[in-house]
Amino acid sequence: MSQQQQFYNTGLGFSSLNFDVSANLGMQPSFSSQSLLSSQGGSLASADPNSPEIFKQNIQLVQGQVVRVQSLARSALAGIEHAYHPGTNPVQTAADIAALKSAIQVLVEFLRQTGVGALPLDPPPVPDPRTEEQMLAETTRAVQALYERQRRIQEGASVVANLLGAAEQAPTSSQASSGRR
Numbered sequence: 001m002s003q004q005q006q007f008y009n010t011g012l013g014f015s016s017l018n019f020d021v022s023a024n025l026g027m028q029p030s031f032s033s034q035s036l037l038s039s040q041g042g043s044l045a046s047a048d049p050n051s052p053e054i055f056k057q058n059i060q061l062v063q064g065q066v067v068r069v070q071s072l073a074r075s076a077l078a079g080i081e082h083a084y085h086p087g088t089n090p091v092q093t094a095a096d097i098a099a100l101k102s103a104i105q106v107l108v109e110f111l112r113q114t115g116v117g118a119l120p121l122d123p124p125p126v127p128d129p130r131t132e133e134q135m136l137a138e139t140t141r142a143v144q145a146l147y148e149r150q151r152r153i154q155e156g157a158s159v160v161a162n163l164l165g166a167a168e169q170a171p172t173s174s175q176a177s178s179g180r181r
Contacts, residue, residue, distance in 0.1 A: 058114045072100040
């Protein structure tokens with residue numbers, strides 16, 4: 001045990017981190033930084049925590065953990081949304097929520113201890129499958145619809161204004177005609 005403790009404390013400082021890269025939902029995380037480093041074929045003493053290889057592996061681990069967190073969140077949300085439907089197991093929903101909390105804590109801790117936490121985790125943008133002509137036609141239709149709507153509102157407002165103006169002028173013209181008699 002002291003060898004393992006020394007193994008963890010001499011370099012990267014990931015002694016308490018565990019990752020489940022097999023995406024076993026509801027299971028305790030099982031992938032540790034020790035197996036990551038031993039799979040590299042090198043020892044921890046020679047591994048530089050700032051090396052590009054370690055950083056790339058850390059990014060891959062984070063991306064895998066983010067996918068796991070998303071999956072657990074979807075599962076927990078589905079369990080909550082379908083809580084009153086037959087066949088929904090509240091124990092499984094509670095287990096999904098607990099696993100989600102645990103996975104988030106592990107992810108946050110890993111992001112803090114590595115340099116990966118300073119990077120954005122946004123997925124690459126998905127290109128829009130529409131052509132420029134399609135987008136232009138769609139925008140033109142939307143602008144035309146908005147123009148027509150505003151035109152109808154303005155016409156309606158002018159009708160109301162004319163009716164109010166006519167109502168104001170009608171009593172004054174009747175008063176003027178009654179005064180002439």
